[in-house]
Amino acid sequence: MAFRVAGLFLKRELVAPATQQIRLLRTSNTARTQFLANSPNTALDKSILQRYRNLETPANRVQATYLWIDGTGENIRLKDRVLDKVPSSVEDLPDWQYDGSSTYQAHGENSDTTLKPRAIYRDPFKPGKNDVIVLCDTYNADGQPTASNKRASFQAAVDKIGDQEPWFGIEQEYTLLDVDGRPFGWPENGFPAPQGPYYCGVGADRVYARDLVEAHAVACLYAGIDFAGTNAEVMPAQWEYQVGPSNGLKASDDLWVSRYILQRIAEEYGVVVTFDPKPMEGQWNGAGAHTNFSTKAMRAEGGIKAIEAAIEKLSKQHQRHIKAYDPKEGKDNERRLVGRLETSSIDKFSWGVANRAVSVRVPRGVATAGKGYFEDRRPSSNCDPYAVCGALVRTCLLNE
Known part of the structure; x- marks a missing residue:
């Protein structure tokens, strides 16, 4: 018995449960080793990055990672920018733009798509204590929400329900x-x-x-x-x-x-x-x-x-x-x-x-x-x- 997943063909071995558990442990350890060898990211020396993360950065400079949902409705995209002041709320964050033709959200001849900050989070990946993650929703050149922007519609619904506190x-x-x-x-x-x-x-x-x-x-x-x-x-x-x-x-x-x-x-x-x-x-x-x-x-x-x-x-x-x-x-x-x-x-x-x-x-x-x-x-x-x-x-x- 066999099945295909992501281009692989895996064959079921008909073994007794106890034997299968032991074989699982052995082969999974081998698979982990092979797995790590095949992953380009794990080959990088992470200590080199830490060397630069330990550098002192100016107190008034903040790294902001802008996140948005692409045209698939499933995937996150992101890009970083440096701000010249520490934001206290999303109102302090500027709108931004990106190439929507590369994220399934626009055509190349009119591809500038707008990011509007909606929520702000502390960033666990950046070294500065004031660095932030900025969650955004997306808008077409005419100011209308992109097709994958479901947040705008949800916000409109929440605005209508008064004090029902969902x-x-x-x-x-x-x-x-x-x-x-x-x-x-x-x-x-x-x-x-x-x-x-x-x-x-x-x-x-x-x-x-x-x-x-x-x-x-x-x-x-x-x-x-x-x-x-x-x-x-x-x-x-x-x-x-x-x-x-x-x-x-x-x-x-x-x-x-x-x-x-x-x-x-x-x-x-x-x-x-x-x-x-x-x-x-x-x-x-x-x-x-x-x-x-x-x-x-x-x-x-x-x-x-x-x-x-x-x-x-x-x-x-x-x-x-x-x-x-x-x-x-x-x-x-x-x-x-x-x-x-x-x-x-x-x-x-x-x-x-x-x-x-x-x-x-x-x-x-x-x-x-x-x-x-x-x-x-x-x-x-x-x-x-x-x-x-x-x-x-x-x-x-x-x-x-």
């Missing part, structure tokens, strides 16, 4: 790969043992790249992200972290910046991060971005009634949400939402208490307390959180 918490799943596209730590010519021991696991034969994951957590906390936690996921080489709960746009802003930080740290380790919702075919869990949602009414005593009313609204807008929940308008989620492996069917809306095989889950503790939040399990791991959260607000609060 909170969002997002569970970001992802998978680590080597530079050739093989899941990190998997045997070079076979499979790991079946799913079961890896979720929240411990041990060198069950967990891969914990150092990278823990570095990411510390960097996100330093940056000012509402980082809530992390855990190893069901498929080996798959992980999850959570942001929020945060009010309004902050959880979505935080998720995009946390994705950038994760990929930057992975660069240094020579590891590839993929947010593909189904990176491995077969009996392996896919990856989602389960989104927890609540309002002031849901969190109040008797809030379960507001939760049930919101779920009823969602049940009538299922296809609209499926289109909003991955960048390819449902095409990526078709591979993941198959009605098994802890997913619901993409074609049918469902909900239940403590059930992970439904579209929307009400946690057991919420049902017992009679108030709290619900979890929308449909968003894909590569979703645009602005589109996801915007759809929830427009359906549940604006009745669109």
Whole structure:
């Protein structure tokens, strides 16, 4: 039995589980060595950069890394500029421009695309204590949002809802790969043992790249992200972290910046991060971005009634949400939402208490307390959180 992934053809070896575990440990160690040798980034001497990071920089000069979402709706782009004063808020940051024809957002004959700063974070990668990450959204030459700018629409929706205080918490799943596209730590010519021991696991034969994951957590906390936690996921080489709960746009802003930080740290380790919702075919869990949602009414005593009313609204807008929940308008989620492996069917809306095989889950503790939040399990791991959260607000609060 075999399957193809990212240009590789991997062959399953039919061995007894205990033998397979031992072979996995041996071959995964070999794979790591080969993996590091194949990664150009890990060949660089990082101590040379540290030499320059230790140099004293002028107190009034600040490095600002401007981030934005490109035309795919999935990928982060960035460029740096030096400011002549320390910004105290996004209002202190200038707009900027970039070549949108190189990011799938403009044509070459009119390619200047505008960056407007929207959120500011401490930068864990630059040496200066005042250096910042600047999250931006993007605008065409006529001043209109680019097609991939879902933040502007989400902001417009939030501006209409008054004091309902929507909170969002997002569970970001992802998978680590080597530079050739093989899941990190998997045997070079076979499979790991079946799913079961890896979720929240411990041990060198069950967990891969914990150092990278823990570095990411510390960097996100330093940056000012509402980082809530992390855990190893069901498929080996798959992980999850959570942001929020945060009010309004902050959880979505935080998720995009946390994705950038994760990929930057992975660069240094020579590891590839993929947010593909189904990176491995077969009996392996896919990856989602389960989104927890609540309002002031849901969190109040008797809030379960507001939760049930919101779920009823969602049940009538299922296809609209499926289109909003991955960048390819449902095409990526078709591979993941198959009605098994802890997913619901993409074609049918469902909900239940403590059930992970439904579209929307009400946690057991919420049902017992009679108030709290619900979890929308449909968003894909590569979703645009602005589109996801915007759809929830427009359906549940604006009745669109």
